[in-house]
Amino acid sequence: MATPSNYHRVETPAHLQQLLSADLHRVSVLYFRADWAEPCKTMDNVTTELATRWDQVLFLSIEAEALPDISESFEVDAVPYFILLRGHTLLTRLSGAQPAVLSAALKSHASKPSTLASSSHQPVAAKTVYQPGEQASGAPEARGTVAGGAQDDDDEDDVDEESDEELQKRCEALMTQSDVVLFMKGDRNTPRCGFSQKIVGILEGHKVDYTTFDILNDEGVRQKLKEINEWPTFPQLVIKGEFVGGLDVVKEMEEAGELLEMIQG
Structure with a gap:
């Protein structure tokens, strides 16, 4: 047509x-x-x-x-x-x-x-x-x-007593809580967006041991990670404390065989 x-x-x-x-x-x-x-x-x-x-x-x-x-x-x-x-x-x-x-x-x-x-x-x-x-x-x-x-x-964020420095340290701690951390909407059992679900499927398909963090439950972390990683959307995948990217980047790395190399290296 x-x-x-x-x-x-x-x-x-x-x-x-x-x-x-x-x-x-x-x-x-x-x-x-x-x-x-x-x-x-x-x-x-x-x-x-x-x-x-x-x-x-x-x-x-x-x-x-x-x-x-x-x-x-x-x-x-x-x-x-x-x-x-x-x-x-x-x-x-x-x-x-x-x-x-x-x-x-x-x-x-x-x-x-x-x-x-x-x-x-x-x-x-x-x-x-x-x-x-x-x-x-x-x-x-x-x-x-x-x-x-x-x-x-x-305006709502203004009532949060957590300082920017404290939030920065908390995000850094979350990014290094395990070798592979997926900041997503929902969790691995109940992804709340198609992009998050797709990355979960990739990680599960390769039997990767990973941790998830639901950014919908923490607006401070959600906004701060956009700044730290210079990436405006979620999901965001972090491997060994290093920001990797969103779904498009993860898919490209998987297809090139680079994803498992980075996780296992």
Whole structure:
């Protein structure tokens, strides 16, 4: 099937912003995907077909791992994942390969007239606009926010009595608690995102002895590790105290035979 003219592969955060800003009245479907995720193969065909049927809707395919800044901004922690916007305003979130649900969401939102102001220079309600680099907030399925919630999170962190130096030392201790440490969403028995689940599968497949840390239970560690390792997303794999990378790096190392060499060396 030929790619419809309203279907685009997003290359950079700036490219996404450009596409979304072109028409603030238009409904957009942000489709977060990854080649390794089997359900995405189904949804690739589904989104292409839907784009053909809904030619007034903008469909944007986003490689979740290759564009971590965008994924993190929208709090995407699994694939396939869909976010429907009108302009920059969040309409709804959908997780998983659910063609019927996605189709119903389009019927619900794409046929409705825009409630945005006619000029992009007019004010938009707080916490409803996506801005690159800001963290998203809002519960799945909610007509909540796409960005702007990060400041509230920072305010909450202010009540934490742990100093930055203490947090630094605690993170360093966590990174060296065993030879292999996986900082992930959830734990090895119940991964809470597809990326974490994939790394767990790699480690389990090679019978690696490793420790996990659920970053969802400790916001301080979650944010500090991004700074220490200069890596914006999770999971993060640490071997013998040295940060290795996320899923894409781990997969490349496994395929090259370097992962086990580093663990066993």
